[in-house]
Amino acid sequence: MSLNIAIDGPAGAGKSTIAKAVAAKLGFIYIDTGAMYRAVGLGAVRRGIDSSDAEGVISILDDLTITLKHTEAGQLIFLNGEDVSAEIRMPEISVAASNVAVIPAVRLKLVELQRELAQKDHVIMDGRDIGTYVLPNAQLKIFLTADPKARAERRLLELLEKGVNTTFDEVYEDMLYRDKNDSGREFAPLKPAEDSVMVDSTSMTLSETIDHITTLARQALEKN
Ligand code: DC
Numbered sequence: 103m104s105l106n107i108a109i110d111g112p113a114g115a116g117k118s119t120i121a122k123a124v125a126a127k128l129g130f131i132y133i134d135t136g137a138m139y140r141a142v143g144l145g146a147v148r149r150g151i152d153s154s155d156a157e158g159v160i161s162i163l164d165d166l167t168i169t170l171k172h173t174e175a176g177q178l179i180f181l182n183g184e185d186v187s188a189e190i191r192m193p194e195i196s197v198a199a200s201n202v203a204v205i206p207a208v209r210l211k212l213v214e215l216q217r218e219l220a221q222k223d224h225v226i227m228d229g230r231d232i233g234t235y236v237l238p239n240a241q242l243k244i245f246l247t248a249d250p251k252a253r254a255e256r257r258l259l260e261l262l263e264k265g266v267n268t269t270f271d272e273v274y275e276d277m278l279y280r281d282k283n284d285s286g287r288e289f290a291p292l293k294p295a296e297d298s299v300m301v302d303s304t305s306m307t308l309s310e311t312i313d314h315i316t317t318l319a320r321q322a323l324e325k326n
Contacts, residue, residue, distance in 0.1 A: 103325060105130070105224045106239070107319055108232035111246035112292060113196070113280050114253030116303055116311060120246065122176060123312045125321060126228040131172055133219055135229035135236070137179045137200065138212045140190035141168045143286040144180055144200030149274050155200035160207050188252035193261065193268060193276055203230075204287040213290075226319075232256065233295035239319040245313055247296035250303040253277060 107130065109121045118134055122276050125132035143153055151158040171178045179186045189195070209231075216236050220227060227236065233243035248256075254274040261268050283326040284292040294300060299318055303311045 103223060103326075105241050106220050106237045106294070107226040108240040108242070108243045108258050108298075109226065109228040109315075109324075110230055110292065110294070111228075112234050112250075112284065113254065115246045115248050116308065117246055119280065119308065120303075120312055120315060121226045121228040124179050124316050125305070127312075127316050127321060128224075128226070128231070128323070130224045130226045131219075133181075133216065133227040134175060134177050135212065135216055135227055135232065137170075137177065137187070137190060138168055138215065139203045139208070140195050140236050141179055141181045141201040142166060142202045142208055142212070143195050143200075144190050146202060147195065147198050153198035154204075156205045159202050159205055162208060162213060168212070185224070185308055189273055190255055191261075191264065191266075193272070194265065195281065197276060200283045203250050204283065204289075206289045208233045209290055230292040230323070231265055231290035233292060233298050235290040238325065240294070241326050242319055243298035244301055245298040246301050246303060246311075246315075248302060250277065250281070250304040 109117050111117050122132045145162060146153045146159050149162055151162060153159065167182050169180045178185055213236050216227065219225060220237055223269065233240060254270060254277050255305050257277065258273045261273065301314065
C-alpha cells in the first residue's frame with residue numbers, strides 16, 4: 103500500500119518548499135498539483151483564451167497533455183512535451199491557474215492524474231483540495247496557513263530572486279484575489295479537511311515548520 107501525505111493551504115504559506123523538504127527526509131515523492139493547474143492556465147493564455155472563459159478553456163482541454171518528471175532537482179512539468187517548469191511561475195500564470203481551477207472539467211482531468219500518482223508511490227502532495235477531495239484517505243493531512251501579509255512578503259522574495267519584476271502591492275493583490283477565488287469556488291474549494299492538523303507558520307522559521315511537519319508525518323506513518 104502506498105502512503106500519502108496531503109498538504110493544503112493558501113498561496114504563499116510555504117507548502118511547496120516544506121513539502122519538498124519533508125519528502126526528501128521521508129524518501130517520499132513530492133507532487134506539486136498547483137503546477138498542473140498552472141500548466142492548464144499557461145495552455146489557455148498561449149492560445150489567447152481568457153482563463154475565466156470556461157467554455158473556451160474546456161474547448162482546448164483535450165489538446166493539453168500534462169506530464170510530470172521527478173528528478174534530483176525536483177518535479178519538472180511538461181505541457182505537450184515541452185518543459186514549462188519555469189514559465190508557469192510567472193505572476194500572470196498564477197491568476198490564470200486560479201481561474202481555470204474553478205472549472206470542474208479541468209479539476210476532474212487533473213484529479214485523475216493526481217490519484218494515479220498517489221496510488222503508485224509514497225507521495226506528499228500539496229494543493230488546495232488534496233485532503234478534502236483528491237486523497238480523502240491520506241495518512242496525514244496538514245492545513246498550512248500564515249498571515250496574508252507574511253505570505254505576500256515570502257512570495258515577493260521568491261519572485262524577486264527569480265528576477266521577476268514586481269512589487270509587494272502587486273503580489274499582495276494577486277494573492278488576495280486567489281485566496282477569494284480558491285476558497286469561494288463551488289467545486290472542491292480550499293478548506294481544511296475535518297481531520298486535518300492546522301499549522302500556522304506566521305511566526306515559525308522555515309526549518310521549524312519543516313521539523314514540526316516531519317515529526318507529525320513520522321508519528322502518523324508509524325501507525326500504518
Ligand atoms: O499552489 P499554486 O499557487 O502553484 O497553485 C496555483 C493555483 O492552482 C491556485 O491559485 C489554485 C489552483 N489549485 C487548485 O485549485 N487546486 C490544487 N490542488 C492546486 C492548485
